[in-house]
Amino acid sequence: MDKTLKISKIKDGTVIDHIAAGKALKVLAILGIDESNSISIGIRVTSEKLAYKDVIKIENKFLEKLELDKIALIANEATISIIKNYEIIEKFKLDMPQVFKGIVKCANQNCITNAGEPVKSEFMTVNADPLTIKCVYCKKEMSGEEIINNI
Ligand SMILES: [Zn+2]
Incomplete structure (x- = not known):
């Protein structure tokens, strides 16, 4: 049985996945996301890689380099997926900027x-x-x- 929490799929936007459990709200805070973005957050979701993880889905938002660097400061373990028309068009791990x-x-x-x-x-x-x-x-x-x- 699939025990992973199903968070609704997004049509276009960004998924920040494999965030260490408990850090999602800090990530949202530094990104300065406001009510103009539709956001789904999973906190302490069960994961195969980590015992628990957080996941954030932000509709109609594509992160810029500065925003990715900010996330790296808090949750360098995160994986970023870019979604266009319900498909993952790009997926990458964050680099730790020098x-x-x-x-x-x-x-x-x-x-x-x-x-x-x-x-x-x-x-x-x-x-x-x-x-x-x-x-x-x-x-x-x-x-x-x-x-x-x-x-
Ligand atoms: Zn100084």
Whole structure:
């Protein structure tokens, strides 16, 4: 018997699958999805790969590079599927970017990127799992909740 939860299929849009259980709402929060998008969310759905996973389906939305990078900061394990006319036309795993520009605010208040200068924040990936990133300007390292709270 098929025990996977059936979430209604979408005609056009994006499916973010294999999100570690409990992270779906954080992913939605950083994407800034509002009521103009129709969204289905499965939380703690049973999965073959993971014991439990979260899944998000967003109708009529196709993610841009910046949005994919934001998801990578929170749920790098996720798989992205692009749906057109009920068919998966593209499916890929997220890459861990080596550089994050203009996404994360540096937690160091004295960093030049927090000084009101026209300097965009920029972080290098130091370690992918668990994720640690380092500010290229002040060398401040950030990980875990500290990253999520500064997106
Ligand atoms: Zn910094």
